[in-house]
Amino acid sequence: MPFRLWSLMLMCLLMALAQSGPPLRALAEKRNFQIGAAVEPSLLLQEPEYARILAQEFNLVVAENVMKWGALQTSRGQYNFALADLLMDFAQKNRMAVRGHTLVWHQQLPRWMYGSFSPAEMEAILREHIQTVVGRYRGRIAYWDVVNEAVGDDAKLRPTPFEVLPDYLEKAFRLAREADPQAKLFYNDYGAEGLGPKSDAIYALLKGLKERGVPLDGVGFQVHVDLGFSPGAVRMAENLERFARLGLEIHITEMDVRLSGPGSRAERLEKQAQVYREVMRVCLGQPRCKAFTLWGFTDAHSWRSASEPLIFDADYKPKPAYLALQQALQRP
Numbered sequence: 001m002p003f004r005l006w007s008l009m010l011m012c013l014l015m016a017l018a019q020s021g022p023p024l025r026a027l028a029e030k031r032n033f034q035i036g037a038a039v040e041p042s043l044l045l046q047e048p049e050y051a052r053i054l055a056q057e058f059n060l061v062v063a064e065n066v067m068k069w070g071a072l073q074t075s076r077g078q079y080n081f082a083l084a085d086l087l088m089d090f091a092q093k094n095r096m097a098v099r100g101h102t103l104v105w106h107q108q109l110p111r112w113m114y115g116s117f118s119p120a121e122m123e124a125i126l127r128e129h130i131q132t133v134v135g136r137y138r139g140r141i142a143y144w145d146v147v148n149e150a151v152g153d154d155a156k157l158r159p160t161p162f163e164v165l166p167d168y169l170e171k172a173f174r175l176a177r178e179a180d181p182q183a184k185l186f187y188n189d190y191g192a193e194g195l196g197p198k199s200d201a202i203y204a205l206l207k208g209l210k211e212r213g214v215p216l217d218g219v220g221f222q223v224h225v226d227l228g229f230s231p232g233a234v235r236m237a238e239n240l241e242r243f244a245r246l247g248l249e250i251h252i253t254e255m256d257v258r259l260s261g262p263g264s265r266a267e268r269l270e271k272q273a274q275v276y277r278e279v280m281r282v283c284l285g286q287p288r289c290k291a292f293t294l295w296g297f298t299d300a301h302s303w304r305s306a307s308e309p310l311i312f313d314a315d316y317k318p319k320p321a322y323l324a325l326q327q328a329l330q331r332p
């Protein structure tokens with residue numbers, strides 16, 4: 001029998017087993033760990049399968065878009081919480097933790113934020129937004145991505161409308177702490193999973209914040225990667241360890257793995273599974289790594305759907321990557 005046919009049969013068998021195995025959430029809960037997914041709340045109403053699998057497989061949710069400034073405060077001082085509330089209710093009903101995303105980001109800001117503001121005005125805008133949003137969900141959001149992607153790919157702080165306010169990063173954390181003393185406050189970024197100049201810059205930034213007594217509790221590594229990503233090659237475990245030594249909690253926050261590249265489809269699916277497995281192992285091997293969140297969960301709904309980056313296919317069938325996470329979570 002040709003090798004391709006064998007590997008296809010093996011994959012089908014593994015998939016059948018995966019469907020009957022324990023949900024990821026049950027495995028995560030056994031080890032006091034959180035497995036999460038980014039969610040578009042409107043889909044909870046539109047697609048029963050979306051809601052069913054989400055509640056079955058995950059014990060943490062994060063708003064993919066609906067808690068960003070552009071979604072919440074389209075006009076200055078006017079908030080629309082309908083979809084964010086929907087997500088909160090779903091999470092509560094299904095006993096899921098919630099990650100809030102995000103309070104300071106240079107993207108997806110409403111148009112009015114690009115006006116010209118004095119430092120005092122910007123401070124008032126930031127204060128009002130954080131008090132309103134974090135305050136509304138006080139005690140119900142376990143983790144907030146307070147600052148997202150402040151460091152650019154050139155390892156310098158990015159231009160942002162917030163920068164008119166000196167120390168806007170620090171202020172955002174302090175305001176978030178005031179608004180909800182229980183929530184754990186995170187800095188979140190991409191391209192910093194491994195050792196390298198961007199990760200060095202983030203390390204220096206967070207170390208400085210800690211030294212100045214800024215209320216920072218954790219760091220999120222997004223892990224938007226492709227099949228070429230290897231945690232070993234970028235020394236991810238070593239990188240996580242240095243952040244852990246700052247006393248920070250560590251989360252994988254937005255993982256997805258683009259399927260595009262050379263090789264047969266079966267080979268690429270297998271390689272994708274391997275990347276997920278390896279990142280999960282690195283996280284589980286780091287005592288301070290407490291949560292692993294995917295940026296979506298089905299290829300039917302992803303910011304990069306065309307490259308099938310998630311662990312369920314577009315028909316909600318588990319892919320080899322699902323099985324890889326299931327196995328990694330089952331290992332002692």
Ligand code: G3I
Binds near residue numbers: 064148190222302
């Ligand atoms: O909601 C509007 C809709 O009303 C309109 O008709 C449609 C037309 O384009 O746009 C819709 O908004 C889009 C939104 O996603 C919701 O689907 C925006 O155009 C689009 O820009 C937005 O993209 C999101 C992106 O952040 C914004 O920069 C992606 O869905 C979201 O996955 C992505 O998430 C980011 C994280 O927040 C931070 N880390 C990187 C990650 C991936 O880029």
